Amino acid sequence: MTALTRRAALQIGTAALGASALPNFAIGQSDNRPSITIAVQKIVNSNTLDVLREQSNVGERVFFTSLWEPLIGKDWLGNLMPRPGLATEWKRIDDQTVELKLRQGVKFHNGAEMTAEDVVFTFSRERMFGNSEAKNRSTIKAFENIPAPRPGKELPPEIPAVARRAWPDLLRVDAVDKYTVRFYNATPDVTLEGRLARYGSDIMSRKGWEDAASYLDWARKPITTGPYKVVEFRPDNSLTLEAHDEYWGGRPPIRRIRFVEVPEVPSRIAGLLSGQYQFACDIPPDQISDIEKNAAFEVQGGTILNHRLTVFDKNHSQLRNPLVRRAMTHAIDRQAIVETLWAGRTKVPAGLQWEYYGDMFHADWTVPEFNPTLARDLLRQSGYKGDPIPYRLLNNYYTNQNATAQVITEMWRSVGLNVQINSVENWSQIMQRNDSRAVRDWSNSAPFSDPVSSIVNQHGPNGQQQQIGEWSNAEMNQLCEVLETSTDRARRRTAFRRMLEICEREDPAYTVLHQNATFTAKPKSLKWKASPAFAMDFRPGNYV
């Protein structure tokens, strides 16, 4: 046996070290894509990355388009209209059934190929619906069929409720063959394609679910098809994503994306200016000009699919008379709010609707005109005596919320309305049902391109406003039924128009103030385009 001298051992060790280092070095050299850090106010609210559990704007930012993808996608950098996603084509079998052809060769983050089996599982009881049942028409009745929480990998209790809200009448999903699926609805529904494109209808790997030790383990590292996969998620701290090089849409342009939670605006801006972060999100409008004074930086972004509303409780003694609410809608100079508080970077929309509704959009509809004379006249007709009208206000939950509240309170005062701000701390206090609830703030989104997703879901019989007893209107509720069940597009369009008239003019449930907007600061040298949404798109082609 040959004795191993110290010199020989050192040589072998050095050679081994070198040999082990070389391949890594070579790999590192071949991947010269950048890594970026994005400072956000909040990564997610629910401490999970489950698209059904995290129903928030901040969640949208990290989920789409990096992690989760639906069968029918959106044109994220354009007008958000539907476009092929994980399905390449789809067709109606009848008013209740849609068939979709899946994109072939799509790989999940675990390397497995996406097939119809994964789609069926995504819409299964085990993953989505629990013990809840499809209702044979309209949205489900609140408080029914909610499964009890179970230990282990069972669903958190709110998930079946959220899923049923998104898919109230879905009966089942069948795999026709490996790459074809059919969605069966209990009733005719023209919005099925829209629901397939909505937040929450995104596809996950069945194997990924089964391999996870618990629901929480899966929800912190979901196996999906997006261009980036989860490396590490530290709740309330950071989320690190890595390029999924087998992504069906091409090789992702960024090697690693790290979202870090930086709650304070000055800290986010300081980190951007110092070069620590490549993107600083959630920039308030009043900071935009300061950032752009530095020629090396710019602020991107703008309007998103979300409108800011002022909501009325028509059961409050001072607001029972619709003339008072109508006066309130005419006393607000919305354009002044947009110009002064938003630096003109958002707009006053055409009521509670969005252009991406397509043929359901009423381009000639407007919010109530700013007309103080009319407002005073309406108040005079109503017999309003100047009694206090409480306005429950959260501390800047929405951007510019406090300032907007103060501005519109003064606008109301100028026409003779005695609205008094009552600051509260949380949503529970905002919604508490008693005599001091009259006016509050809210925002409404449109998860898919049809009015059912907003005016029906938020202000209809099963919407929050009616469920918490703020407002209801018999004609509106009948029209919701039409919008949900009719397949006659002309009839639906007329019904929607009438709903806008009721909710925004005749018996105001709310009044739209302005479209919401979000702003992201970055160095000008980074070639990246913001989408008209919270989602940040880092797919191939949108980052240089």
Add this chain to the structure above:
Amino acid sequence: MLRFIAIRLGRAMITIALVVTFAFIVLRLSGDPAQIILGPEAPPEAVAAFRKAWGLDDPLWLQYFHYFGAIIQGELGRSMRDGRAAIELVAERIPVTLALTLPALAIKIGLGIPAGIYAALHRGSLADRVVMMLSVAGFTIPSFVLGLTLVLIFAVKLGWLPSGGQDSWRHAILPVLTLGIGGAAVLARFTRSAMLEVLGQPFIRTASAKGVPWRDVIVGHALPNAAIPTVTIVGFMIGTLIAGAVVVESVFSWPGVGRLLVVAVANRDLAVVQCILLLVAATMVTSNLVVDFLYGFLDPRLRQNPGKAS
């Protein structure tokens, strides 16, 4: 001595029970965790399911009874945000916070006490005035202002240090300085006052008159007598090690106990808030106990008559 310890521990338990009860009542009466956690857009049926699952529909007294009963059995509950054990969540954050507060405590003691002694020994001099001016500045500038100023100088302008985060030891420098400077200023003022008071005592004059070297007078007589108020303040600072960096952790995006507390309170995540409060109360009570024992060590008169220490 045993009786002394037993009384102290008994009081500590009552204090902790009161803190927990108070927090439970205030948090539960001021908001529904289901609506807060799920957000304003949550469907009513989701809110109802969440309330049912977490027992939030039960009468408040029953919820309190369940909660307190569990605490007595050592079960601190689960976070309503993700179902994990609250103690597990808090335990993860404690070392993160201590990584800031322990070095900051060292700065407070290492900078504040010598500066206070030096100022006292040079009362009225330029050095005294400079030390006190800096002390007043450090004492009065809010930590978020100091923190952001340091970020502007060292991160944005000079580019020497990161502005926030917790990725390496370099990320800890600015938050540690922010915490340390303010605390050092407080200690410097207290130490100076205590020293000046002791230096004016007759026994100091007597020792000097008897020809004891000035250095020995200071080290042997003045410092031990001036230590009691300083030890009290240091004890308080030790009590805040766990959750005393809430603002600084927010400014520097440091994911410690302070930020967890802010998020948990905002979400009415009761089990997590209660768990942190229990820890804070226990730390404060323990540090007070240690300070009480130190009083006896520093002042033999208190050892002979422990009642005076309380």
